[in-house]
Amino acid sequence: MNKHSESDIVEDFQTDWISLGALLDAIRTQFDSITEICILHAPSCDNIREFIIMADTKDANCWTPVDVSPATQVVVDTGDGTSLRLPYDVVKIRNEGRGNAQSPLMTTVYTIKNVSHVEPLDIEAGLTLLQKKLNGICPICGAQTDSLEQHYIEQLACGEANFSA
Numbered sequence: 654m655n656k657h658s659e660s661d662i663v664e665d666f667q668t669d670w671i672s673l674g675a676l677l678d679a680i681r682t683q684f685d686s687i688t689e690i691c692i693l694h695a696p697s698c699d700n701i702r703e704f705i706i707m708a709d710t711k712d713a714n715c716w717t718p719v720d721v722s723p724a725t726q727v728v729v730d731t732g733d734g735t736s737l738r739l740p741y742d743v744v745k746i747r748n749e750g751r752g753n754a755q756s757p758l759m760t761t762v763y764t765i766k767n768v769s770h771v772e773p774l775d776i777e778a779g780l781t782l783l784q785k786k787l788n789g790i791c792p793i794c795g796a797q798t799d800s801l802e803q804h805y806i807e808q809l810a811c812g813e814a815n816f817s818a
């Protein structure tokens with residue numbers, strides 16, 4: 654007999670994905686001297702195909718892919734009961750803790766306290782920030798936009814706040 658029981662299927666399903674929050678927690682606890690976690694993504698939910706999660710640590714020499722979870726996909730809560738399930742990669746980078754700039758394509762979701770010039774950001778707040786951007790909402794002024802890129806050009810204060818790190 655080659656029939657899976659219901660519990661086997663549930664188990665398979667669960668190991669194939671991980672929530673973004675759990676993945677970020679795993680990164681934070683597995684890597685030494687982590688200063689920041691930053692995500693590269695498409696500008697909105699409509700065109701996003703994958704996440705590249707960059708962990709800034711002192712022990713990385715360059716762009717180094719790492720395995721953090723056996724799950725092949727990450728689930729991202731996008732609000733209003735909807736979520737995205739996407740492939741992802743985790744890489745270690747060394748950015749000297751200077752603070753990553755935010756952009757329509759990149760969101761810092763975690764920053765420890767002693768990164769210069771940047772306010773600390775916990776994962777929960779970082780996920781809220783990401784959720785807003787994926788829904789086209791400017792995290793600085795709260796405006797709903799069709800294009801965050803265009804919004805940052807037109808609203809200098811928002812653009813500068815995002816790129817000031």
Ligand SMILES: [Zn+2]
Pocket residue numbers: 791792793794795796804808811
């Ligand atoms: Zn704005």
